[in-house]
Amino acid sequence: MNSEDLWTEIATYIDDAYDLEKVENIYIAGDGASWIKGGTQIIKDSKFVLDHYHLSKYIKTITSHLSSLEEPVDIDKPLWESIRKGNKKLTSELINFAIKETPSEKKKGRMKQAKNYILNNWEGIINLFTEEKYRCSAEGHVSHILSARLSSRPMGWSIIGADEMARMRTYKANGGSIKEYYRKLRAERKKEERILELDKKVVKDIKRTFNTIDPDIMIDMPYINRTDGRWLKNMINCSGF
Numbered sequence: 046m047n048s049e050d051l052w053t054e055i056a057t058y059i060d061d062a063y064d065l066e067k068v069e070n071i072y073i074a075g076d077g078a079s080w081i082k083g084g085t086q087i088i089k090d091s092k093f094v095l096d097h098y099h100l101s102k103y104i105k106t107i108t109s110h111l112s113s114l115e116e117p118v119d120i121d122k123p124l125w126e127s128i129r130k131g132n133k134k135l136t137s138e139l140i141n142f143a144i145k146e147t148p149s150e151k152k153k154g155r156m157k158q159a160k161n162y163i164l165n166n167w168e169g170i171i172n173l174f175t176e177e178k179y180r181c182s183a184e185g186h187v188s189h190i191l192s193a194r195l196s197s198r199p200m201g202w203s204i205i206g207a208d209e210m211a212r213m214r215t216y217k218a219n220g221g222s223i224k225e226y227y228r229k230l231r232a233e234r235k236k237e238e239r240i241l242e243l244d245k246k247v248v249k250d251i252k253r254t255f256n257t258i259d260p261d262i263m264i265d266m267p268y269i270n271r272t273d274g275r276w277l278k279n280m281i282n283c284s285g286f
Contacts, residue, residue: 048080052087059088074181075099077166095169098184100128103159107143110152118146129174133167190214 046054059065071091075081076099085091104124111118120139127135140160147153163170173179191211195202202210217223 048083049087051080052084055084056088070179072172072179072181074179074183076184077162077169082169092172093169094172094179094181095166096181096184097173098182098188100163100166100170100173103162104128106159107140107156110147111143114146114148116146118143128163128170131171131174133164137164186218190218 059071071088072094073081073084073088073091074094074096077093077095082093085093104121108121108124111120120143124136124139127139137160140156140163144153144156144160147156191214194214195207195210213223213226216226
C-alpha cells in the first residue's frame with residue numbers, strides 16, 4: 046500500500062466514524078517524513094504537527110554535550126524559548142553558536158543535521174506550540190511499545206505476527222497480564238475443541254443410524270409423501286439406493 050492509498054483509507058475511516066461538520070481540528074502528527082506530511086493534501090483542513098518527541102530528540106542532539114565542554118555553554122532554555130515563541134531567526138543563531146563552540150567535527154555534522162531538521166519542520170513546530178488543545182504522545186508510545194520490539198533490530202514479520210505482537214505489547218502496557226490472557230485463551234480454545242468433538246460425535250451417530258436403516262422401508266414410510274418430508278425423499282433418491 047502506498048502513502049496515497051493509506052491516507053485515502055484513513056480519510057474514509059474519519060468520514061465514517063465522525064461527524065466532520067462538528068470536528069474543529071484534525072492534526073496529523075509525526076516525525077516530519079514526507080509521506081506523513083502528504084496526509085494534509087488528502088485529509089481536508091488537516092494540519093501537520095511535528096511530534097514533541099522528535100523535536101526533543103533533535104534539540105538534545107544540539108545541546109546535550111555543551112555543558113561538558115572546556116568552556117561550558119548553556120543554550121538549552123533560550124533555545125526552547127525561541128522555538129516556543131516561533132522565533133526562527135534566533136533559533137538558527139543559537140544553533141549556529143552551539144555548532145561553532147563544538148570542537149568535534151563529527152558532532153558538528155550531527156548538529157547541522159539536527160538544525161536542518163528543525164528548520165525544515167518549522168511549520169509543524171509552529172502548529173505544535175500555537176495549537177493549545179493539541180496533545181499527543183503517540184510517537185513516544187510507538188517508539189517504546191511497538192518499535193522497541195518490532196523494528197529496533199533487523200527482523201521480519203508476517204502481517205498476522207506483527208498484528209498479534211502489537212496487540213500483546215499494547216495489552217501489557219495497559220496493565221494487562223499476558224499470563225492471564227493466555228490462560229483465558231487456552232480455556233476458550235479447549236472449549237471450542239470440546240464443541241467440535243461433540244459435533245463430530247453427533248454427526249457420526251447420525252451417519253451410523255442412517256446407515257443401519259433399510260432404504261426400502263424408508264421409501265415406504267407414508268410421511269415422505271407429504272411436503273415436509275420431501276427433503277428426505279430427495280436425499281434418499283439422490284443417494285443411489
